[in-house]
Amino acid sequence: MQSTQITEFRPGAPAVPPSGLEAGRQRQGRLWSNLKEVCELLHIPPVNLAHSEELLFQHVQFKTGQRIHTIGQPFDMLYIVNSGFLKTVLIDEFGNEQVLSFPMKGDMMGVDGIHTRHYSSEAVALSDCDLILLPFRKLAALGRVHIELENMMYGVMSRELVREQAMIGMLGALSAEARVARFLVALSDRFAQMGYSSKLFNLRMTRHEIGSYLGLTLETVSRTLSAFNEVGLISVDQRTIGIKDPDALKNLRRLPPSRARGRQPGAGRAKPAAATAAAGAAAALVAPIAGPVTAPAAPVQAAPASQALYAAV
Amino acid sequence: MQSTQITEFRPGAPAVPPSGLEAGRQRQGRLWSNLKEVCELLHIPPVNLAHSEELLFQHVQFKTGQRIHTIGQPFDMLYIVNSGFLKTVLIDEFGNEQVLSFPMKGDMMGVDGIHTRHYSSEAVALSDCDLILLPFRKLAALGRVHIELENMMYGVMSRELVREQAMIGMLGALSAEARVARFLVALSDRFAQMGYSSKLFNLRMTRHEIGSYLGLTLETVSRTLSAFNEVGLISVDQRTIGIKDPDALKNLRRLPPSRARGRQPGAGRAKPAAATAAAGAAAALVAPIAGPVTAPAAPVQAAPASQALYAAV
């Protein structure tokens, strides 16, 4: 196994002229990346590999709406997102789709195909994309020689697993408002990580897709965004989102009832200082509401009073 | 790296006399397993390895209620369940726990620790357990030599990922009844796989834990089980569950409204033949209800009339 260059064109890959000047960050419009670049993309500890420069991975471009792989299709490739936005979905027996993730720069896709040798999900480009192809079998073989590569593989798969666990936790335990809030925060963080503004960005997905991802209807997503906008947590204009109070969003559990929002008084005589709408909303946070799930052992201790203004539910 | 025997006692492991005659199926009460046995346990294609007999993995026993690992604890081990039942949980900022899985024979645990080098979840024994220890670093090293082992690692991690994706789909899209039904079916299948009865078994977890796992309250779980019992899909006596109509459970979307259950008529003059309660319930199935999430492309086609008795919602 001394092939240092990974070619193997995917059948059914989109026809894109292999010209120069691609989107993304490829130096000089190259269509290949070496291992070091791949590792950087994945945020994996730097890999100083002897002759890693010779080891090249091919890029492929997809246009908005194109499918990268479909459910049941034979698996042979992993993909890393170099630029662009996608969604991965599950399709149930009635054709309804369930969004599983919104991969973007630095994410790996296709891992679900390893087990059965067939992809168990479908990936669709939400914008024009530049992906790096990783032929799995060859990659695994290389991993045996280059330990860092193997670490990368295990690390990325484990990371993905943890992400999904967090998702399950969210779907199982949080209110609609908390889900939307965390979704926005997560997006904001990702944009920051990619060097974009974390305060103002465009959603690449529809309300419907967000709802599917979060286990909500599109109406609920829309209403929740409007509510956040109303209390000054964010600004919303179609797909443009402005994050105004990241901390409040991060910890939000439940918004105060709508009737209490417009006119201040709300329930009880709380709230001495801090008068802005945003500050008011920001307080509607860490309530010790033992959700649907309560730990049998660890007793739920009360939240600090300063944080529990709207907390009594 | 020519160590063919994997020792390394876990600090904090439970004190269990390393005597013979253990629970589970270990021949002659051994406390070690070779690679072949591990692969069989994981349902991975048989591994015919040259001198795999020399490669031994240690077992450890845990008693009911003991913790295998906790959140934040430094990661170094993977675990395979040889016998017994466990739960893995996430714990949020208020001490509430979210059940992620109920590992049993053949399942791997601890994979979430690879990425950050710390376990991100907690594993607790719901019954006395016998686990096989797999020191991750050594295992990975061995995987480089024995390809089958490496395949096993990737395969198991991918399988786990697919399982979690299915979980997300379930939490995001299904009704309480459908979730409980699928949970029972999944358990039933696992028991069958392990050689136990798939028709009659004991739940090892509380209603609270089931609810947490399914994103429901314990009351909803209890009520749903009672409802299933009432229409003859299952029998319930505390933790003893009898599966009476597996197919109905598998496809169940929504039960007919309770008022329609006691006295037959329900909505409309459907249901010509097939008069048992179970058969009636079994029909309450594949309704083309476009759930919260509908595919934009694939039009939802009507379900076959024979299956859609209670379907009109």
Added chain:
DNA sequence: CGGTCGATTGAGGTAACTCAAGTGCGGTGG
């Protein structure tokens, strides 16, 4: 400039939650 698609908003319904009894079982101590 219509046509389509996505987003917003309202009104009403309901599935699932919350709170609250009440039951049964298993363990412990008198």
Added chain:
DNA sequence: CCACCGCACTTGAGTTACCTCAATCGACCG
């Protein structure tokens, strides 16, 4: 042995968060 207690479970009644259905509006596109 039985009384007592704690815990898991069941069941009911009332509440509500989210869904469903529907109308409207704006943006984009051929």
